[in-house]
Amino acid sequence: MRINCPLCGTRDRREFTYYGDAVYADRPADGAPIEAWDDYLHLRDNPAGETRDLWYHEMGCSSWIEVTRNTVTHEISATRLLTDRKAPAKKGKKT
Numbered sequence: 524m525r526i527n528c529p530l531c532g533t534r535d536r537r538e539f540t541y542y543g544d545a546v547y548a549d550r551p552a553d554g555a556p557i558e559a560w561d562d563y564l565h566l567r568d569n570p571a572g573e574t575r576d577l578w579y580h581e582m583g584c585s586s587w588i589e590v591t592r593n594t595v596t597h598e599i600s601a602t603r604l605l606t607d608r609k610a611p612a613k614k615g616k617k618t
């Protein structure tokens with residue numbers, strides 16, 4: 524699998540460290556109910572289809588990247604820097 528880093532270009536996935544579901548970037552606010560923290564820390568969906576994951580470009584630019592991929596086909600449809608989450612994701616090449 525190859526991942527398109529928005530800063531470095533397309534690289535082998537072995538340059539990256541997988542962190543998990545992109546929901547980790549959506550931390551509950553201070554004072555949020557315990558149920559919100561339980562959901563944030565422990566509960567994950569296991570979709571057959573499109574998902575958003577966090578990857579760290581450990582052997583590259585040290586950026587956190589949100590990767591949109593299909594868990595059935597492993598196709599990556601978009602990547603973006605975690606700091607650009609409010610901007611639309613850039614469409615990537617099929618890998």
Ligand SMILES: [Zn+2]
Nearest residue numbers: 528531583584
């Ligand atoms: Zn990079």
